Amino acid sequence: MATQEQCQVLDQTQVGPRYFKLTLKSLYISTNAEPGQFVNVRVDSGTEPLLRRPISLHKINREDQTFELLYEVLGQGTELLSKVIIGSKLDVLGPLGSGFKFDPEKKIAILVGGGMGVAPLLPLAQQLKTLGGRAVYALAGARDKSCLLCETDFAELANEKVVATDDGSHGRRGYVSDLLLDLLNNTVEARHYPQTTIYACGPKGMLKAVAEIALQRQIDCQVSLEEKMACGVGACLGCAVMTTGGYKTVCKDGPVFNAREISW
Amino acid sequence: MATQEQCQVLDQTQVGPRYFKLTLKSLYISTNAEPGQFVNVRVDSGTEPLLRRPISLHKINREDQTFELLYEVLGQGTELLSKVIIGSKLDVLGPLGSGFKFDPEKKIAILVGGGMGVAPLLPLAQQLKTLGGRAVYALAGARDKSCLLCETDFAELANEKVVATDDGSHGRRGYVSDLLLDLLNNTVEARHYPQTTIYACGPKGMLKAVAEIALQRQIDCQVSLEEKMACGVGACLGCAVMTTGGYKTVCKDGPVFNAREISW
Amino acid sequence: MVELAGIKLNNPVLVASGTFGYGKEYADFFDLNKLGGIITKSVTLMAKEGNPPPRIVETPSGMINSIGLQNEGLEAFLKTALPFLAKLEIPAIVNIAGDTVDEYAELAKQLSKEKTVKGIEVNISCPNVKKGGMAFGIDPATTKEVIGAVRKATTLPVIAKLSPNVTDITLTAKAAESSGANAISLINTVVAMAIDIETRRSRIGRKTGGLSGPAIRPIAVRMVHEASRAVKIPIIGIGGIVTGSDAIEFFLAGASAVEVGTANFVDTAAPLRILAEINAYLAKHEISDYDELIGAFKE
Amino acid sequence: MVELAGIKLNNPVLVASGTFGYGKEYADFFDLNKLGGIITKSVTLMAKEGNPPPRIVETPSGMINSIGLQNEGLEAFLKTALPFLAKLEIPAIVNIAGDTVDEYAELAKQLSKEKTVKGIEVNISCPNVKKGGMAFGIDPATTKEVIGAVRKATTLPVIAKLSPNVTDITLTAKAAESSGANAISLINTVVAMAIDIETRRSRIGRKTGGLSGPAIRPIAVRMVHEASRAVKIPIIGIGGIVTGSDAIEFFLAGASAVEVGTANFVDTAAPLRILAEINAYLAKHEISDYDELIGAFKE
Ligand SMILES: Cc1cc2nc3c(=O)[nH]c(=O)nc-3n(C[C@H](O)[C@H](O)[C@H](O)COP(=O)(O)OP(=O)(O)OC[C@H]3O[C@@H](n4cnc5c(N)ncnc54)[C@H](O)[C@@H]3O)c2cc1C
Ligand SMILES: Cc1cc2nc3c(=O)[nH]c(=O)nc-3n(C[C@H](O)[C@H](O)[C@H](O)COP(=O)(O)OP(=O)(O)OC[C@H]3O[C@@H](n4cnc5c(N)ncnc54)[C@H](O)[C@@H]3O)c2cc1C
Ligand SMILES: Cc1cc2nc3c(=O)[nH]c(=O)nc-3n(C[C@H](O)[C@H](O)[C@H](O)COP(=O)(O)O)c2cc1C
Ligand SMILES: Cc1cc2nc3c(=O)[nH]c(=O)nc-3n(C[C@H](O)[C@H](O)[C@H](O)COP(=O)(O)O)c2cc1C
Numbered sequence A, B: 001m002a003t004q005e006q007c008q009v010l011d012q013t014q015v016g017p018r019y020f021k022l023t024l025k026s027l028y029i030s031t032n033a034e035p036g037q038f039v040n041v042r043v044d045s046g047t048e049p050l051l052r053r054p055i056s057l058h059k060i061n062r063e064d065q066t067f068e069l070l071y072e073v074l075g076q077g078t079e080l081l082s083k084v085i086i087g088s089k090l091d092v093l094g095p096l097g098s099g100f101k102f103d104p105e106k107k108i109a110i111l112v113g114g115g116m117g118v119a120p121l122l123p124l125a126q127q128l129k130t131l132g133g134r135a136v137y138a139l140a141g142a143r144d145k146s147c148l149l150c151e152t153d154f155a156e157l158a159n160e161k162v163v164a165t166d167d168g169s170h171g172r173r174g175y176v177s178d179l180l181l182d183l184l185n186n187t188v189e190a191r192h193y194p195q196t197t198i199y200a201c202g203p204k205g206m207l208k209a210v211a212e213i214a215l216q217r218q219i220d221c222q223v224s225l226e227e228k229m230a231c232g233v234g235a236c237l238g239c240a241v242m243t244t245g246g247y248k249t250v251c252k253d254g255p256v257f258n259a260r261e262i263s264w
Numbered sequence C, D: 001m002v003e004l005a006g007i008k009l010n011n012p013v014l015v016a017s018g019t020f021g022y023g024k025e026y027a028d029f030f031d032l033n034k035l036g037g038i039i040t041k042s043v044t045l046m047a048k049e050g051n052p053p054p055r056i057v058e059t060p061s062g063m064i065n066s067i068g069l070q071n072e073g074l075e076a077f078l079k080t081a082l083p084f085l086a087k088l089e090i091p092a093i094v095n096i097a098g099d100t101v102d103e104y105a106e107l108a109k110q111l112s113k114e115k116t117v118k119g120i121e122v123n124i125s126c127p128n129v130k131k132g133g134m135a136f137g138i139d140p141a142t143t144k145e146v147i148g149a150v151r152k153a154t155t156l157p158v159i160a161k162l163s164p165n166v167t168d169i170t171l172t173a174k175a176a177e178s179s180g181a182n183a184i185s186l187i188n189t190v191v192a193m194a195i196d197i198e199t200r201r202s203r204i205g206r207k208t209g210g211l212s213g214p215a216i217r218p219i220a221v222r223m224v225h226e227a228s229r230a231v232k233i234p235i236i237g238i239g240g241i242v243t244g245s246d247a248i249e250f251f252l253a254g255a256s257a258v259e260v261g262t263a264n265f266v267d268t269a270a271p272l273r274i275l276a277e278i279n280a281y282l283a284k285h286e287i288s289d290y291d292e293l294i295g296a297f298k299e
């Protein structure tokens, strides 16, 4: 169940060169949202840009009846979003999609975030902590230091946290998939693989690399995908992704899919 | 000669229910503008709305190198304009068009403004005062009291100022054309007609009524017209108005025309 | 209550094929029974996989789609989508598409057995499939063939959905009328293309797609007007309708009802808001019935 | 320096007919000699009064115009507009429109005597006149007639400006090519309509007008691509070009040059800005000449 709601903007803060954090009020969304779900935001009341913009739920604060979005200004839509002022209302559709799944048998969770991909992993980490009884490893990669987001948040929520940047300006130099390989070679040993789930979100190339690593080792792996969207509710079939069972919708069947299902 | 310039917004003030006054900085425009000319303002950097919005020059402050616009929020374009913040830049094309003409023989000037039509009459009154040697009568009409603009400004600049509102909530009840008839019957006598110019700006119906009154009495009359515009510089022929000499452009041949010329 | 081509509509605001799924997806957001009626996503005889992603791209005040009629085929439609529509109190109009004339006829025949189905909209105007689709709807002769075959196969009201990608819309409109269509709906999307200047490839999975949304509204209004003067059967106006004012433009141009398409994506409440705005306009102008507006455009 | 259909252009960014007057109006704003070339407002044999106002109305990301080819006729053009164009260093391409085939030929013949005129763009696609205009350009046979007659009347390069209001643009494109056009330009405006719901009248003086601006760009890109695969003569892309990126889309689709239209109204610096943006793209991608982009769309 989702709602279309005029949510009050409680906060809008710039958290990096082109990164913003937006806090919105909604009893319904904060109560019903699950990690991995997203909202579809109307950034303009006119016709330009015409379509809503999908943004993952980044924090879900049930007590405050608020939720947060973490986003990067890429084009016209996110540019307009970044200009939304505190106190105004934003037209939000959500919570949407099918989020991360939890298997009580899996005692090890490896979170792999690339760039903005960390956004939906934070509420996931929170949830895993609440569920308890799991070892949580958080791996985050970014182009450079200024693009590395929520490092401290993850430090609080995960048992272990490792970061990498493409240029080595912070953490290790390299890709987040390298961090994953390291972890799987050194820390999470092969005998743990059956109890492990990898949760990944980030650019398509990175997801593919992570999925390959996981599939080779037969480790359970959930990936959060992105596709251009129109409706966000499964009505237009615009956000198709090819799976072993034919085209599925990222907005309704996903955005979180089992990596095995995707025709990479 | 006109310029396209990014003008700094020095002030934006709400002056009535849906009325705003905008102060912009431009050496070029403030130096070169004449009363009756207008600027064509880009209200959005995207494509919606696509076209610029023509707004009359309301004050021309050569010393400060600034000019002012007085406008009413009617639709999407002026709505966006009213949200422009102080300190930002606005893309302005101007000064455009052909403004009011002055004949040294005409010692009496009657300014007739309906609604927003008062906007370009204020710099005209200023100019007439500067030119000197004229009796200036300012007549202003509006729907109701809240829509009556720049009354005090005119009081300072004109020898006499009379106002009317459709509902009688301020000044006389009735139309501004009634005020004109009164003035022509009682104050400016028939023998003065040859030395008189009527300058009128307002809704088309009012202009037509004023033009008829003037033409019947063979009083010189200049009217400032409006038409939907695209280019504002005479290139597209979009703003045509039928005259005795065929279609002319409001943006270049006008907006100020001799009332005799117009095919009403 | 509005009667259109023999279909009893709740009101003149319907939802357009392909933009509202089979209804279920929007049931979260409002009471579907408040709609004038639902036009389903196109159904084909056999399942269609659809086109490769990306399937949509935004353009100025519009979007291009290339879904490729993805659907599970008639059998699955009857089993899974129709039961949901059966529970609603508003008419379900099923939009059909085929690769051949026979497929259209077969679809019409089988759907006629279902009492939930109150009308058939014949999509001869989809620009996003290789075979059939738009090819039928840009030629008056093939328009006649398809509509004629559907006419023979069913006693249900038949709505011919026309393509705007033609030189003269009155020719296909007349062809549809003369071959037995009870109404015409238009426009479907305009064939369009957008190129990614970095990859030099199309910004959608196939080369071209269909342009919809406010950008095409002025084209749609013109075509509805032209068609309405060429035929006697009622016309359903489609194309970029976002507000009640837009819908009224279509009524004035000659449409007896409207379908809301792309606007559903932008505002889930669009059809009901549009209806409310139409009613507010009627009240303000003291017009007792919206049908006084139909074709009331003054030349 | 770019050569297009035998015309030496400064660069591939021209200004579109009817959106730039005869050049003079924009001389205030920048050095016209930086343009690729100027295409004049349509010139007719006899003066044309033009259509009643309002002549323009805004629509989502676009505008409808109904100017009706207002101009003072050939004689006045030669006397007042041409001398200004003669002083420029860039080629003047004169756009002509006629009510009959003979008028087109006569215009071409007389303009050929003027050495300032470097090419003739034949407007067979204006939707805003009662006689002639678009009627010629939606039918391959009449397209052939007009272009053939102009071809015989002049040795100047002939550019056929095509209408998008057709089912199949390749037919008129081929007709223009086979009858001797040296290049094709497209698209002209799309026939469109907007109704004022208060007055119930058209929002422009005539019933319909021509839609231009970013809204139609995806349609124009598609048509340029289709035409470019059907003919060998070069194509000038037109339709909603606002940025360098838009222009590059047209190059990739198969255009050898572009014309900037409605964008001139929004930003007087549009053509030069677009040119600068194209050059920045070329530099960034280390492409030595923009002609490497022409038709480089990957299917
Ligand atoms: C389920 C889902 C969840 C998402 N969650 C988040 C989130 O939490 N935070 C966030 O910042 N973004 C998120 N996104 C991506 C976000 O929707 C896009 O960045 C946004 O729509 C871009 O809109 P725009 O108008 O600013 O850019 P556009 O004008 O649409 O595009 C500008 C440029 O960015 C590129 N671009 C657009 N979308 C993406 C994308 N998804 N990835 C990479 N490049 C892109 C375009 O190709 C173009 O070059 C999510 C997307 C999906 C589908
Ligand atoms: C030469 C000239 C000078 C002008 N000077 C001023 C000025 O000093 N101050 C000022 O407030 N306005 C002035 N205008 C009018 C102003 O340009 C319009 O009000 C403005 O363009 C409306 O834009 P919008 O997007 O807000 O409204 P739109 O969305 O374009 O229109 C909203 C509604 O207002 C109506 N409307 C639009 N333009 C006008 C108009 N000119 N008169 C009456 N109704 C209209 C429309 O029909 C529509 O119903 C001038 C116009 C011209 C041609
Ligand atoms: C994503 C999408 C999918 C569509 N699918 C179909 C379809 O399956 N069958 C059909 O007849 N029309 C389809 N259409 C066309 C719409 O029904 C409608 O004719 C068109 O979008 C114009 O209306 P609009 O501008 O209001 O969207 C589709 C349109 C969109 C945007
Ligand atoms: C106001 C206006 C006037 C036009 N006049 C002419 C004309 O006289 N002759 C012509 O061939 N095209 C004319 N056009 C069409 C343009 O040249 C161009 O083909 C069309 O506008 C599409 O390009 P755009 O979207 O960049 O404006 C006119 C367009 C506009 C907007």
Ligand code: FES
Pocket (backbone or CB within 6 Å): A228, A229, A230, A231, A232, A233, A234, A235, A236, A237, A238, A239, A240, A249, A250, A251, A252
């Ligand atoms: S965005 Fe419409 S189905 Fe996913």
Ligand code: FES
Pocket (backbone or CB within 6 Å): B228, B229, B230, B231, B232, B233, B234, B235, B236, B237, B238, B239, B240, B249, B250, B251, B252
């Ligand atoms: S607005 Fe273009 S000529 Fe006046």
